[in-house]
Amino acid sequence: xxxxCTNVKGxxxxxxxxxxxxxxxxxxxxxxxxxxxxxxxxxxxxxEKVVNVTIEGxxxxxxxxxxxxxxxxxxxxxxxxxxxxxxxxxxxxxxxMSGDVTVGGSVSGDVSTMSGDIExx
Numbered sequence: 001x002x003x004x005c006t007n008v009k010g011x012x013x014x015x016x017x018x019x020x021x022x023x024x025x026x027x028x029x030x031x032x033x034x035x036x037x038x039x040x041x042x043x044x045x046x047x048e049k050v051v052n053v054t055i056e057g058x059x060x061x062x063x064x065x066x067x068x069x070x071x072x073x074x075x076x077x078x079x080x081x082x083x084x085x086x087x088x089x090x091x092x093x094x095x096x097m098s099g100d101v102t103v104g105g106s107v108s109g110d111v112s113t114m115s116g117d118i119e120x121x
Contacts, residue, residue, distance in 0.1 A: 013057030013073075020044040024057065050083075058089065068099070077109065084116070 028040040051067040058073035074089040093109030
């Protein structure tokens with residue numbers, strides 16, 4: 001399992017990983033240490049192989065190995081090997097090997113998927 005998010009932006013952001021909720025302080029990074037996902041000084045243990053991530057707020061970059069990624073805010077870039085990507089705000093570069101991509105705001109980078117649909121609202 002691999003997930004890395006950098007520079008969570010704003011106060012009161014919420015990060016959900018497979019339904020487990022963590023409050024993310026401004027500027028926090030999200031990283032993996034074994035089965036623990038660490039957000040700032042908080043952690044949750046994940047035993048599932050697929051990690052679905054929801055970030056309520058804006059974030060710099062998100063990189064995962066597999067699982068869906070949803071950002072209800074702006075994001076600098078997202079990269080996942082396998083999973084759907086949804087951004088309600090503005091986005092930079094988005095890349096998924098297998099999954100649908102939906103962006104609600106403007107896109108300032110390339111968007112690609114090898115197996116899926118790309119939708120821009």
